[in-house]
Amino acid sequence: MPTFIIEREIPGADKLSPAELKDISAKSNAVVAGLGAPYKWVTSYVAGDKIYCVHEAESADVVERHAREGGFPANKVTEIAAFIGPATAS
Template sequence: LRAISQKSCAVLSTMGPHIQWLHSYVTGDKVYCLYIAANEQLIREHAEQGGFPANSVAEVLDIIGANTAR
């Protein structure tokens, strides 16, 4: 995980300020990454340059949690 994180950060450092990696969730067989990005293409470019699979990219439209119910 450290090597993947280092590679991701190295690629991001060359891409400019319009993409930011927030964090990733690691499961048994997948990794789900959260970004702030100007567009989907930047995320796909990051994946291509880093050699990471990006099987799907979805825009987060809202965030809900326990406080949303109140």
């Protein structure tokens, strides 16, 4: 299944409380459960005014549907072409 990185512009994202992040996570999980399509939320990173999410889905359209149904912005959805890290150099 393709993997996507989603850039979400959310002013003040880095100031969201643990309770607010918990609510966002619960909403995302509920939307994933109701999509009726293969979908996996891998992880998310909160940085400044953005949240960067890594999701696996059949297509960018399904990722955008998740965002619409959850009420989350999906300002940019990009399919990941490759994964690299320190071990890639070996």
